[in-house]
Amino acid sequence: MSKIKSKKEEAPLAGKPVAGLDATEAAAELARLAAEIAHHDSLYYQKDAPEVSDAAYDALRKRNEAIEARFPDLVRADSPSLKVGAAPVEAFGKVVHRVPMLSLGNVFDEEGVRDFLDRIRRFLGLDQDAELAFTAEPKIDGLSITLRYEGGRLVQAATRGDGYEGENVTANVRTIADIPHEIAAKDFPDPFEVRGEIYMSRSAFQKLNDAQAARGDRLFANPRNAAAGSLRQLDPTITASRPLAFFAYGWGEAPAPPADTQWGAYRAMKKWGFPLNPLAERTTSVEDMLKTYRDIESDRASLDYDIDGIVYKLDRLDLQERLGFVSRSPRFAIAHKFPAEQATTVLNDIEIQVGRTGALTPVAKLEPVTVGGVVVQNATLHNEDYIAGIGATARACARAAISASATRSSCSGPATSSRKCSTWVLDKRPKESKRFKFPTHCPSCGSLAVREVDEKTGKRDVVCRCTGGLICPAQRVERLKHFVSRNAFDIEGLGEKRIQELYDDNIIKSPPDIFTLEEKDKEKDPDEQLAKREGWGALSAQKLFAAIQARRAVKLDRFIYALGIRHVGEITGRLLARRYGTAETFVKAMRAAADDRSGEAFAELDNIEGIGPAVAVAIADFFAEPHNVTVVDELLKKVKPQELEAVDHASPVSGKTVVFTGTLERMTRSEAKARAERLGAKVAGSVSKNTDYVVAGPGAGSKLKNAKDLGVNVLTEDEWLALIE
Known part of the structure; x- marks a missing residue:
């Protein structure tokens, strides 16, 4: 029978006083402590399954620190004294959001806010004078985060990432004092995901930069960059040393909403111990919303944190559910951005960049200028029609204080309109300045550069493209x-x-x-x-x-987006992935569409809700190129695109193709389409033999006749609602 070793036999130096250790013994003991503490950190921070008491764990750390103090030359690179908690596995690791973290749409004036309310009323079929309540709260300029609690304990924290998959920053988030590690309230849901913004106050940012300067280290451009950089440290000790704060603004996965209204949910989260912005208000009219906007904007400079606008959210959660999402944004919420900050600088040069679709894009090289705390030195001009001469003065601006592009030291909006990122100040243009001549040939390969003509409208495209293609x-x-x-x-x-x-x-x-x-x-x-x-x-x-x-296994929508097909962005990639299901089915259908533009495959592609003729033609053109097909075929031998999860596995219409026709009486057409898509159905604009259901209301015409001719299952609106409910 084998003998079970005791802890003392496993670690014979564990009981020896630090003062009695020689250098060799100290090195061995530090190695043991580093491994043991890392083991316990992993159990506590990553698996939430500690096997020792806090006192026993603290004793291990104190012994490690005492040995390091006596033998400073023996401090290890993986020393527990250099870390807080456990470093994320494989850098940060990936977290798939159970409920996507989508972004907000933006408006920049009062007219945009009123249009937002009008769209909601139209979608829900409400009268224009129907009262709607909204919450209004400052839009914090920080880093979005989702916090997952199970059994009342914080078990995971993740960044927004691409909205569907973020970075695992659990160990770092545990160092932020504003974020509770455990919720004792009996009514706290299980599980529950709290969503909010991690930020750094202006005063804390100034102190951090002062300390950076004193050490001769690199200064941060603005509080948001400092917060993002602090949260994404591989060593949580660094995050712990940075003064980060947190405001909650919503929730993700939950067994049920925290209340019936957004305002009620906020009160519940505040009661559970999550910090909410004290400036948030509940409004009952567009005038109230705009007054809140103006009041907070006037006090903006006195706040100790950066904000770039006001977020309005429809208060009733049942109406939020009916509205759902469009593309990457909710229909029930919008961000009302503050006016842009501006600065004036000089255009030194213009360079031509060739993009992946052959577009020749002029990029302005500006005299560096600080706008909203960010150094802007490049501005994308987009086309040749509005380019001023070299030496002209450009007025650069960073919309909403610091635009996403400005944080990368460039300004991506066109330099052609006062509503965008840059405008020319032509009266300051030097006499010796020369108008820029746009090249007629690609600067990369020498091929002819042309502006295509739309066959339908006869108008020239504003974008000049290289005709060299893959050469x-x-x-x-x-x-x-x-x-x-x-x-x-x-x-x-x-x-x-x-x-x-x-x-x-x-x-x-x-x-x-x-x-x-x-x-x-x-x-x-x-x-x-x-x-x-x-x-x-x-x-x-x-x-x-x-x-x-x-990355040999990626979601199908990422695979499609990665191919770089013209007009196919992330949203279109998801639409195609939902419709065709597998990579093999998608490629087969696209090759068929490319071979016969008047055939069934092309018609089905063109018929997908959200994909118009221009996109369908671009996809067919891509697959009509033999080199592209060869690349795709070779890729599929090396990678395995994964099917997207159905929106609702339990839905009886998941994966089914539905066409709505006629007048719907219990909901608007837009609401019916959105609801069908949330249940995993594919909404099409015309009837084919691949259609599973046609939902017909009064006034249905040719689509209903086509459905009957093809033997497609026709449902009344009541029958459709009974099916999906």
Whole structure:
């Protein structure tokens, strides 16, 4: 019978006083303590299953600190004294949001707010004078976060990411004092996801930058950048040292809403211990909403945190449910942004960039200027029609204090309109300035650059495009950059700089090459392998290979978006993934659509709700190119796109194709479509043999006749509601 070892036998130095340890024993004991504390941190922070008492855990840490104090030269790189909690697995790791964290639509004036209310009334079929209550609260300029509680305990925290998948920052979030680790209230739902904004106050930001300057470290551009950088530290100790704060603004997964109204839910969350913005109000008219906006805007400068607008949310949660979402935004909420901040600078030069679709985009090189705390030195001009001469003065602005693009030291809005990011101040243009001449040939490959003509309207496209297609190096490398980008395959360690480097050296020329990179690297002479390249190393090469391996399985919508098809963005990718289900079905249907533009496959593609003729033609054109088909076929030998989860697995119409026709009496057409899509149905605009249900109201015409001719199941509105309920 084997002997069970005691703790003392496993760690013979555990009971020896620190003062009695020699250097060799101290090194061994520090190694043991680092491993044991890391084990307990993992159990506590990542698995929520501690196996020792807090006192026993504290004793381990105190012993580690005492040994390090006596032998400072022996402090380990993985020392527990350098960490708080456990570092996230594989950097941060990914968290799939159970309820998507979508973004808000924006309005910039009172007319936009009134239009927002009118859209809600039209969607719900309400009279224009019907009273609607809204909550109005400051839009914090911070980092969105979701906090998951199970059994009342905080078990996971994740960033927004792309809205569907975020970063696991649980260990870091546990260091933020505003966020409760445990909720004792008996009425606290289980599970419950609280959503809110992590931010840094202006006063704390100033102190942090003062400390950074004193140490000679890099200064942060603004509080939001400081908050985001602090939260995304691999070492939670750094996050713990940064003064981060939190405001709750909503919830994700929950067994039931916290109340019947948004305002009631806020009161419930406040009672449970979550901080809410004290300036939030409940309003009952558009005049009240605008007054709240003006009042908070006038006090904006005196606040100790940055805000960039006011968020309005429809108060009744049952109406929110009926409204649902459109694309990436809720129909029941909107952000009313504050006016832009402006500064004046000089245009030094204009460079032409060639995008992945061949678009030639002029980029203004500006004299660096600080706008809203951000240095702006580039401005995308978008087209040649509104370009001023070199030496002209540009008025740059960062909408809503700091635009998303401005935080990357560039301003992406066109320099052509006062409502966008830059405008020209022509009266300050020097006499010697020259008007910029747009190139007639691609600067990358020399192919002719043309502005296409719309066959229907006869109008020239505002965008000038390279006709070189896949022979154009700029387009090929830009497509590669798009392929590995955050919302596509999201391959960590393979950013724009790496892609350019590997492309220039003929290592990666097309997407399939990415997935044979490790295999081909092993076949090379050791001195020519990635690990030996300048700026690389064995660890960085291994991490890249691991990241590529991890992305051999991605969701189908990401796969479709990554292909870089013109007009196909993230939302269109999801529409296509929902409709066709699998990569094989999608590719087969698209090849058929490309082969016969008058055939059934193309008609079905064009018939998808949300995909118009221009998008359908662009997709067919893509799959009509043999090189593109070859790339897709090669990719599918190396990656396995995953089907999207149905919106509602229990729904009897999940995966079914539905057409609405005639007048609906119990809901508006828009509401009927939105509700069907939330239940996993595919809403089409015309009837075909692939249609599963036609919901016909009074006044139904040719669609009803087509349904009967094809033998499609026809339902009345009442029958449809009975089916889905």
